Amino acid sequence: MSIVPALAIDGLGHRFGPRQVLKNVTFSVAPGDFTVLLGLNGAGKTTLFSLATRLYAQAEGTIRIFGMDIRERMLECLRQMGIVFQHPTLDPDLSLDQNLFYHCALHGLSHREAGRRIAAEVERVGLTEQRRDKVRQLSGGQRRRVEIARALLHQPRLLLLDEPTVGLDIASRQFMLDHARRLCREEGLAALWATHLIDEVGEGAKVVVLHKGEVRADGAAAELLGLTRAPSMRVAFETLVEEREAA
Amino acid sequence: MRPIHYLRCFAGIANREWLRFLNQRGRFFSALVRPLVWLAIFATGFHFVLGVSIIPPYETYIPYAVYIAPGLIAMILMFNGMLSSLSMVYDREMGSMRILMVSPLPRWFLLSAKLLAGVIVSVLHRAPLVWLHRRIARFDLVGPDAGSARVVVVLGDTPAGKLCQRHEFCDLSDVLRLLCSISALARQGGEPPPL
Numbered sequence: 001m002s003i004v005p006a007l008a009i010d011g012l013g014h015r016f017g018p019r020q021v022l023k024n025v026t027f028s029v030a031p032g033d034f035t036v037l038l039g040l041n042g043a044g045k046t047t048l049f050s051l052a053t054r055l056y057a058q059a060e061g062t063i064r065i066f067g068m069d070i071r072e073r074m075l076e077c078l079r080q081m082g083i084v085f086q087h088p089t090l091d092p093d094l095s096l097d098q099n100l101f102y103h104c105a106l107h108g109l110s111h112r113e114a115g116r117r118i119a120a121e122v123e124r125v126g127l128t129e130q131r132r133d134k135v136r137q138l139s140g141g142q143r144r145r146v147e148i149a150r151a152l153l154h155q156p157r158l159l160l161l162d163e164p165t166v167g168l169d170i171a172s173r174q175f176m177l178d179h180a181r182r183l184c185r186e187e188g189l190a191a192l193w194a195t196h197l198i199d200e201v202g203e204g205a206k207v208v209v210l211h212k213g214e215v216r217a218d219g220a221a222a223e224l225l226g227l228t229r230a231p232s233m234r235v236a237f238e239t240l241v242e243e244r245e246a247a
Numbered sequence: 248m249r250p251i252h253y254l255r256c257f258a259g260i261a262n263r264e265w266l267r268f269l270n271q272r273g274r275f276f277s278a279l280v281r282p283l284v285w286l287a288i289f290a291t292g293f294h295f296v297l298g299v300s301i302i303p304p305y306e307t308y309i310p311y312a313v314y315i316a317p318g319l320i321a322m323i324l325m326f327n328g329m330l331s332s333l334s335m336v337y338d339r340e341m342g343s344m345r346i347l348m349v350s351p352l353p354r355w356f357l358l359s360a361k362l363l364a365g366v367i368v369s370v371l372h373r374a375p376l377v378w379l380h381r382r383i384a385r386f387d388l389v390g391p392d393a394g395s396a397r398v399v400v401v402l403g404d405t406p407a408g409k410l411c412q413r414h415e416f417c418d419l420s421d422v423l424r425l426l427c428s429i430s431a432l433a434r435q436g437g438e439p440p441p442l
């Protein structure tokens with residue numbers, strides 16, 4: 001493939017003491033791809049994100065961001081990444097604006113440039129009126145929207161979202177999904193969207209099924225349906241997960 | 248990443264520490280209360296008992312209220328130091344530490360920036376205490392004003408601190424002296440100990 005993948009994971013393994021949580025995980029995300037990392041709770045999704053963002057030191061395998069090994073060029077890799085963590089990471093005592101300015105400062109943006117980008121991103125997620133509100137006063141859905149806006153402030157080329165829709169109502173979930181898909185389609189961002197909610201796999205998405213630390217399937221949603229001869233994604237997922245358990 | 252990026256990052260971290268400090272009014276006052284209680288009650292009580300008489304290296308009688316100035320400043324700095332460490336624990340629990348960790352700057356820099364930001368907040372916090380202390384105990388600071396962001400001179404900018412610096416083991420001997428005085432006070436059942 002001539003295009004350098006935005007994220008290429010090869011033979012990744014990780015263990016917590018004697019427990020192996022990731023085993024030989026290999027897949028890649030191309031620029032412009034919306035890839036769903038599908039797995040149940042405890043499948044190893046968050047561990048994978050922690051390794052990709054260098055919160056955990058990585059032991060086996062390699063992670064490359066646009067061809068750069070994350071161990072060798074960690075800072076450059078981090079610059080290319082926008083991250084929405086599973087757990088909220090906003091400071092509830094600061095206002096929405098202050099949180100976003102803080103993030104911009106951490107990425108070395110000037111105050112003026114930060115102000116411009118914040119105004120644009122906040123408008124895109126429809127929170128312009130709440131800019132001076134404390135994060136504590138925002139609803140769960142609004143906080144998530146702030147986090148996705150924040151992840152885009154330093155104009156990353158790879159977006160990592162770890163269960164970004166947990167605890168959100170249907171409308172907020174749909175907003176987050178549409179927003180991320182639009183970013184991939186219109187701005188050529190690569191996105192890795194981890195979830196355990198099967199219905200978030202939409203048309204044309206790529207799917208990586210992770211189960212008990214192993215990649216069970218990797219391909220377009222339609223391919224997986226064909227492969228398992230399943231009528232729906234839910235059945236396909238169940239088949240893929242159960243297959244080797246029986247064996 | 249050029250130096251300007253490092254600078255902006257540091258400014259952002261320091262600004263956040265400052266905002267957090269401003270948001271916690273209770274922290275501001277609780278940190279001030281302890282030294283002020285010490286100053287108001289103990290310093291008044293010990294006024295005739297403890298103080299440094301005119302023996303070398305002291306050139307003049309040092310009243311207790313002036314004598315404890317560096318101690319109180321150190322107390323407020325220590326209190327602030329503990330609170331800024333606690334704020335790091337809070338950051339970790341609340342998850343905002345991750346945002347710091349995935350910033351594209353080296354971790355040694357992020358940690359140093361965080362610590363230095365705490366120091367700056369502490370030094371700024373010290374200023375009102377020094378101001379109050381000067382009003383109450385009526386002494387003048389030597390050298391640049393205490394509100395300036397000089398970090399190392401915790402002890403150096405008060406007369407007592409100056410004297411301490413001149414005499415190498417002064418602080419140690421003074422601690423011993425204080426302990427002796429207190430034990431003597433206890434032994435004699437409240438009568439002032441000989442100085």
